[in-house]
Amino acid sequence: xxxxxxxxxxxxxxxxxxxxxxxxxxxxxxxxxxxxxxxxxxxxxxxxxxxxxxxxxxxxxxxxxxxxxxxxxxxxxxxxxxxxxxxxxxxxxxxxxxxxxxxxxxxxxxxxxxxxxxxxxxxxxxxxxxxxxxxxxxxxxxxxxxxxxxxxxxxxxxxxxxxxxxxxxxxxxxxxxxxxxxxxxxxxxxxxxxxxxxxxxxxxxxxxxxxxxxxxxxxxxxxxxxxxxxxxxxxxxxxxxxxxxxxxxxxxxxxxxxxxxxxxxxxxxxxxxxxxxxxxxxxxxxxxxxxxxxxxxxxxxxxxxxxxxxxxxxxxxxxxxxxxxxxxxxxxxxxxxxxxxxxxxxxxxxxxxxxxxxxxxxxxxxxxxxxxxxxxxxxxxxxxxxxxxxxxxxxxxxxxxxxxxxxxxxxxxxxxxxxxxxxxxxxxxxxxxx
Numbered sequence: 131x132x133x134x135x136x137x138x139x140x141x142x143x144x145x146x147x148x149x150x151x152x153x154x155x156x157x158x159x160x161x162x163x164x165x166x167x168x169x170x171x172x173x174x175x176x177x178x179x180x181x182x183x184x185x186x187x188x189x190x191x192x193x194x195x196x197x198x199x200x201x202x203x204x205x206x207x208x209x210x211x212x213x214x215x216x217x218x219x220x221x222x223x224x225x226x227x228x229x230x231x232x233x234x235x236x237x238x239x240x241x242x243x244x245x246x247x248x249x250x251x252x253x254x255x256x257x258x259x260x261x262x263x264x265x266x267x268x269x270x271x272x273x274x275x276x277x278x279x280x281x282x283x284x285x286x287x288x289x290x291x292x293x294x295x296x297x298x299x300x301x302x303x304x305x306x307x308x309x310x311x312x313x314x315x316x317x318x319x320x321x322x323x324x325x326x327x328x329x330x331x332x333x334x335x336x337x338x339x340x341x342x343x344x345x346x347x348x349x350x351x352x353x354x355x356x357x358x359x360x361x362x363x364x365x366x367x368x369x370x371x372x373x374x375x376x377x378x379x380x381x382x383x384x385x386x387x388x389x390x391x392x393x394x395x396x397x398x399x400x401x402x403x404x405x406x407x408x409x410x411x412x413x414x415x416x417x418x419x420x421x422x423x424x425x426x427x428x429x430x431x432x433x434x435x436x437x438x439x440x441x442x443x444x445x446x447x448x449x450x451x452x453x454x455x456x457x458x459x460x461x462x463x464x465x466x467x468x469x470x471x472x473x474x475x476x477x478x479x480x481x482x483x484x485x486x487x488x489x490x491x492x493x494x495x496x497x498x499x500x501x502x503x504x505x506x507x508x509x510x511x512x513x514x515x516x517x518x519x520x521x522x523x524x525x526x527x528x529x530x531x532x533x534x535x536x537x538x539x540x541x542x543x544x545x546x547x548x549x550x551x552x553x554x555x556x557x558x559x560x561x562x563x564x
Contacts, residue, residue, distance in 0.1 A: 150285040155276035155334055159220075162330035163269070164292040166227060169323025171300020171408070173234070175401050176313035176320070178387040180241055180251060184313060190507030191248055193384045197500035198255040199262065204497050206263035211489025212350050214268035215482065220334040223272070226265040227328035233257040234321035241314030266492060271485035274476050276334070286472040287418040290465055294411025297404065305401020354486030357479060363427055363538040364487075367471075368494030370529040374434075376498025377506075378441070381522040384506040385515055386444065394450050406454040407440075410461020417462065418469035427539045430470035434530045436463025438523055445519035474542070 150156045181187040181195055214222050237254040240246035277285040307316050359365055390400035414433075423429040440456040448456075479487045510518040533539055 150277045150281045150288055153277055153281075156285060158330055158334050159272065159276050160289065160292060162223075162227075162327040163289065164296055165330070166230075166323045166327035167293050168296040168300050169234075169320035171297045171404075172304040172307070172316040172320045174383070175304040175308055175387075175404065176316035177251065177255070178400070179308050180237075180246070180313040180317075181248065182387060182391060184241060185246065185248055185251075187248055188507065190504075190511075192387070193380065193503040193505075193507045195248065195251045195255060196380075196383055197503035198252045199259040200496060200499040200503065202256055202259035203263040203266075204493060204500065206260055207267065207489045207492045207496070208351060208354075208486075210264035211267040211354060211486040211492075212347065213264060214271050214485035214489075215350070219268040219272040219275070219485065220331050222264055222268040224328045224331045226261040226268075227324045227331065229261040230258050230265075231321050231324035231328070233261070234317050234324065238314050238318035238321055241312065241317065246314075267485040267489040270472070270475065270488040271481070273472075274481050274484070282476055283422065283469065283473045284419060286476070287415050287469045290418070290468050290472075291412060291415035294408045294415055294461065294465060297408030297411060300408075302401050302405035305398040305405075308401070309396065309398050350486065354483060354490055357483050357487045358490040361478070361538070362536060363542050364475075364491065365494065366533055366536050366539065367427070367431070368491050370533045371495035372498050373525050373529045375495055376502040377525045378437075378502075378522040379499060380502030380504075380506045381441070381510075381518055382444075384503060385510060385518065389444055389447070389515065393447050394453075399450055402450065403454050403457050407457040407461045407464075410458035410463075411465040412461075413458070414462040414465025415469065418466055421466075423470070424543050425540065426470040426474050427542050428534075430467040430474075431530060431533055431539055433463040433466035433470075434526065436460055437526050441519050441523045441526070445516045445523075447516075478542075 151160060177195060178192060181192040185191075187195075210222075233254045237246065237251055240250050273285055273289070274282060304316050307319075386403065387400050390396060390403065394400070421429070437460040440453065440460045443453045443456045475488060475491070476484065506518065509521075513521075
């Protein structure tokens with residue numbers, strides 16, 4: 131593994147690794163996202179058991195509810211990227227937080243009062259998906275504006291640590307809360323955290339660079355596309371995750387709760403597995419704070435192979451402890467990829483085009499997710515749960531092996547610390563340094 135510096139070997143302290151938190155704009159972003167992420171960790175468990183238990187739905191119906199979150203994100207993500215490059219990005223995030231508060235509060239009330247039906251869950255998650263389409267490009271584009279350039283990788287690691295830490299707490303708590311009082315109350319808590327997040331993000335100072343004037347919609351869309359397609363490493367990894375997210379993700383999210391209910395004891399067991407996955411994210415985030423590989427994408431791609439054991443153990447109906455440990459290992463791989471991928475995008479893409487490029491990345495990576503979530507139920511009914519999980523293993527492994535054959539993925543080196551991308555950055559100038 132090509133690591134240029136590791137932890138204490140270069141005198142770097144934990145205080146310096148957490149340095150982004152000393153900058154007030156980043157601290158506000160961190161707090162706002164951490165609070166909403168804590169509530170968001172309740173949603174997967176709560177929605178799954180709202181469908182399966184409260185509404186006595188099937189795996190196929192659960193897949194459709196979960197797919198409802200992704201369909202509007204795919205439809206609107208390019209528009210979200212353009213508006214995130216035009217408007218103050220933190221205000222875009224405030225608006226989406228308020229919309230997600232309304233959506234989750236509505237479904238919570240319906241579940242608590244016993245009035246909910248499957249279509250209610252489907253409709254509210256569609257609304258949430260529209261908000262996500264604007265939130266994620268804005269969030270990606272905002273990070274370089276609220277932290278010093280030499281702290282960018284640390285900032286991404288700290289943000290993802292907040293994601294994983296809140297998932298550990300949220301997933302485990304959600305399983306217990308759902309088992310004790312039902313999914314409606316878990317979703318009510320989720321709704322309130324979006325409201326708190328909006329209040330914190332509204333206090334962010336507006337970076338001057340974010341005040342981008344609107345020009346021509348199609349021209350802006352075309353500029354983002356040119357930036358995206360000119361980088362082989364970028365579009366090939368987006369295609370890789372077209373397959374991984376389009377099928378393997380759906381298999382885990384749809385069949386995981388079903389296996390937990392039938393073989394492992396129900397909601398508390400699935401919450402424990404998700405908590406271990408999140409604990410792996412914590413471990414991966416801590417590791418990403420220590421490691422500074424020269425070849426970020428090579429290390430990130432190799433880390434994806436750590437996802438494979440969880441699918442094989444679920445297929446084998448292994449004991450809960452074994453599956454939970456495999457989920458922890460998968461979480462380490464997920465987090466290493468996420469930190470190094472975010473850092474690569476923010477280093478290599480001009481900041482004024484970053485939200486648009488990230489929206490193309492999201493579109494390519496996520497476009498097949500609703501299809502995958504919708505077909506996992508019927509496929510598992512036809513060929514069996516075990517075979518479906520084995521297929522998911524192949525869908526993770528084969529595209530990842532193919533990406534490793536791309537020279538740019540193996541050779542792309544991290545930019546020098548403190549050297550941000552600019553509008554004049556040559557898209558191929560940093561791809562061949564051997």
